Amino acid sequence: MRISKIIINNFRIYQGKNTISFSPFSDKNINIISGKNGFGKTTLLTGLLWTFYGKLIGQVEDKYRLDIRNAGGYDAFLKSLYNRGAFANSSAESKHSFSIEVELQDLKIPALTCNTIKIKRSYNIDDNQEKLDILIDGIENELTKEVGYDLFINDFILPREIAKFFFFDAEKIVSLAEARTKEELRSLSKAYSEVLGIKKYEELKKNLESLITKLGRQDISDKERIQLEELIKKEKASASLLEYNIERQKETKEELANLKVKGNALQEKLIREGNSITVEELAALKKERNQLKKESAIIKSELNQVLELAPLVIAGDQLKKLKDQIEKEHTEEHVSSELLKKELNSFSKTILEKIKTAKVEEKSLISKIFKQSIAERFKEDATNTDILVAFTEEQYLDFQSLFKNLSTSYADQVKSIVQREKNNRVLLSRIQNEIKQSEARKDNHLAKTLHNEKRLIENQIAELKEKQTSLLIEQGQLEAKNNSDKKQVSELDKKFRLVDTDNKKLLTTKKLLDKINALITRIKEDKKYTLQKALKLSLNKLMHKSNFIADVKVHIDNEIMDIELLDERMQTIRKDSLSKGEQQLYATALLKALVDESGISFPVFIDSPLQKFDKFHSKSVIKEFYPSISDQVVLLPLLQKELNKEEFELLKPNLHKTFKIVNEDSNSSFIKEADFNKDFETLETESYV
Numbered sequence: 001m002r003i004s005k006i007i008i009n010n011f012r013i014y015q016g017k018n019t020i021s022f023s024p025f026s027d028k029n030i031n032i033i034s035g036k037n038g039f040g041k042t043t044l045l046t047g048l049l050w051t052f053y054g055k056l057i058g059q060v061e062d063k064y065r066l067d068i069r070n071a072g073g074y075d076a077f078l079k080s081l082y083n084r085g086a087f088a089n090s091s092a093e094s095k096h097s098f099s100i101e102v103e104l105q106d107l108k109i110p111a112l113t114c115n116t117i118k119i120k121r122s123y124n125i126d127d128n129q130e131k132l133d134i135l136i137d138g139i140e141n142e143l144t145k146e147v148g149y150d151l152f153i154n155d156f157i158l159p160r161e162i163a164k165f166f167f168f169d170a171e172k173i174v175s176l177a178e179a180r181t182k183e184e185l186r187s188l189s190k191a192y193s194e195v196l197g198i199k200k201y202e203e204l205k206k207n208l209e210s211l212i213t214k215l216g217r218q219d220i221s222d223k224e225r226i227q228l229e230e231l232i233k234k235e236k237a238s239a240s241l242l243e244y245n246i247e248r249q250k251e252t253k254e255e256l257a258n259l260k261v262k263g264n265a266l267q268e269k270l271i272r273e274g275n276s277i278t279v280e281e282l283a284a285l286k287k288e289r290n291q292l293k294k295e296s297a298i299i300k301s302e303l304n305q306v307l308e309l310a311p312l313v314i315a316g317d318q319l320k321k322l323k324d325q326i327e328k329e330h331t332e333e334h335v336s337s338e339l340l341k342k343e344l345n346s347f348s349k350t351i352l353e354k355i356k357t358a359k360v361e362e363k364s365l366i367s368k369i370f371k372q373s374i375a376e377r378f379k380e381d382a383t384n385t386d387i388l389v390a391f392t393e394e395q396y397l398d399f400q401s402l403f404k405n406l407s408t409s410y411a412d413q414v415k416s417i418v419q420r421e422k423n424n425r426v427l428l429s430r431i432q433n434e435i436k437q438s439e440a441r442k443d444n445h446l447a448k449t450l451h452n453e454k455r456l457i458e459n460q461i462a463e464l465k466e467k468q469t470s471l472l473i474e475q476g477q478l479e480a481k482n483n484s485d486k487k488q489v490s491e492l493d494k495k496f497r498l499v500d501t502d503n504k505k506l507l508t509t510k511k512l513l514d515k516i517n518a519l520i521t522r523i524k525e526d527k528k529y530t531l532q533k534a535l536k537l538s539l540n541k542l543m544h545k546s547n548f549i550a551d552v553k554v555h556i557d558n559e560i561m562d563i564e565l566l567d568e569r570m571q572t573i574r575k576d577s578l579s580k581g582e583q584q585l586y587a588t589a590l591l592k593a594l595v596d597e598s599g600i601s602f603p604v605f606i607d608s609p610l611q612k613f614d615k616f617h618s619k620s621v622i623k624e625f626y627p628s629i630s631d632q633v634v635l636l637p638l639l640q641k642e643l644n645k646e647e648f649e650l651l652k653p654n655l656h657k658t659f660k661i662v663n664e665d666s667n668s669s670f671i672k673e674a675d676f677n678k679d680f681e682t683l684e685t686e687s688y689v
Contacts, residue, residue: 001157001601002632004105004116008671010083010098011047013040015668020659022632023105028656030626031634033671034643034679035661040669041636045167045605050081051100051121052153053160054130060163078123078130085667087125096125106631108601109156112136112143119153158602161194165595166630169607182560189561193520195598196527201520208513212506228492235485242478249471256464259457266454270447285435292428299421306414313406323403330396521556528554531593535563538589541624542617543582549573563590581617588621592629603632608642615646622650645680 004023008014022031035041049057049064055074058065071077082098090096099122107117118135132149134141144152154160193199267282312319536552543549553564565573565586578586595604609621626633637643643651660674 001107001603002105003102003603003634005101005103006044006048007099007101008044008047009100010086011100012043012081012083013038013663013667013669014043014047014671015083015085015664016670018671020671022657025105026656028654029630029632030651030654031632031657031659032643032651032655032676033634033636033659033661034639034674034676035636035669036663037638039661039663040671041607041638041661042169044636045169045607047100048102048605049163049167051102051119052158052163054121054132054150056150056160060160060167075128078128079125081123082125083667085665088667097122098125099123104157107157112141112156117157119157158600159194161199162191162594162598162600165191165195165591165598166600166602167605168591185560185562189556189559191594192524192531192561195594196523198520198523201516201523205513205516205520208509208516212509212513224492228489231485231489231492235482235489238478238482238485242475242482245471245475245478249468249475252464252468252471256461256468259461259464263454263457263461266450266457269450270454282435285431289428289431289435292424292431296421296424296428299417299424303414303417303421306410306417309402309406309410312402313410319403319406323399326396326399524556524561527597528556531597534593534596535589538592538625539565539586542585542589542620585617585621588625592625595629601631603634604630605634605636607636609635609637618647619650622647626651627654639676639679648676648680 002022002025004021004025006020008018008020010016020033033041033044046064049060053060058068068074068077071080082096086098087096099120101118101120104117104119105115107114114136116137118133118138120133120135121130122133123130134144134149134152136144147155158166190199190202193202271282532552532554535554536549539549539552540547547568549565550568550570551566553566555562555564565575567573575583575586626635635643658674658676659671660676660679661669661671663669
């Protein structure tokens, strides 16, 4: 996998659009991007990591997690990435955004054939929206959408857990060689787990340990056991009472059915003794009687309502006077006398205009009559009407409606109701007589006996119905109590069952944890020999001291991992006794072994290379390390200090392209291809801080 192009737009020091093109590729794998301190070398690494991992950049390295926290959160951190010059030079209408695009080639992704993948991450300052786009051979792909862009990058491009081994600062990588404390050795073990791809097993192990701790806290007290036994007894008692109630209801229902059969039999006998109607016809008569009784009650209610208004009808003239008084008060309240006077004057003026053709004497007489009439009218109004009723508008309208009803339809309404009551009374009387005649005659002793028996049965039926109602009420109370008892038992029993289940879970979890621990240990033990061999081989190639490192031992104890360097006498070489150059060389060899162990093909970016090395070690790294660590290596050195002309000449057989970061001002840098031969001639006279 190689990067063919990087496009940076308004990201930090890089103002505007900057393109780095590594294509067309050749068999040479080393590229150099050089620039002075502060021109943007580290910014380039930050930008690439942000492009791949976005807000998860803090999980790649602690440095970025601290940067996000110090900025005040991820959103504030993103705003700080926008180029200051671009913001200062933009207009109010301009869109404020920055982006980085990376184009990858020579990928091998399972179930996906492609030539290029473009990954572009952008951020819009105006609406605080971050966007990630992935194009495969120039178009969107359903597989990447379905998986999720961030997950696709992490699973198929480069897992963020090991990204720091492909984007690293050569000065900081020495921390791997200086690991001495338990915490540092634990970090080394964690890095090894990430490279081996067993970080998920480690996370599962922690989750299982946490679950075991949680499950171990559950227990049942003796008090709770006694409480459960008492609740179970209560629940059984309420259930027994409820069952007995239902049995009694069944018995009552059967008794009612039997009594109804006897009642019907007696009714048939009554019919045979003096009535020709059948039981069904008698039932129909009784139904009609009941309906007429209901109608009678409704009619009487309506009659009572209309009779309530009878005193008002009887009042007659007094009601009319009340109406006039109310209307006067309403008129005075709602009609302005001045307005009425003005309208009448206007009306009289119009009339007078029309009679101008009359004789002079007649005109003056007519005018006088009009004026005198208006004056008299308003003189009358001047005497204020006494306020006796003072109805509101709503009361006034209700009274008008009532008066209209009394004046028009009230009499007809009363007549109609009285006629309906009369008809109902006559019909009800006739039906009741028919029922009485059909049930028994006064002069028939057998009929009287049957009638008494029937009345006795009806009384028994009424008593049983009351009993049935009482049992239904009691059933509701018993069901409520039984449900409450069941709920209490269920809640406590659930806890018992949960504890029992948790105990089973605890045993299962412990077994699973033992298996996970065994699996992690086996993988690390199996792989450590490969790591030992690769590390020893790299150290012997890179170090100029002959047989300085005779052997390498990797020790793994639970979460602790330590690497032991041995001399010819099999004595341990203390890592803090190594020179700074040797420490960086050891870290470089360890890095190469870890990268090789990961089995991932991805470009390696190295900031500040060769800084601590002497010329012999630099030569070894240039010849042995850079050509073999990856198919594409990008160095970001400070010329003359971290890469001199002699070292540059050694790189040339494997050198693909060279780029230079040029700074225009404090807010702007750009990247261009450059010939370092000319730069070295110029740099010989310059000093670097």
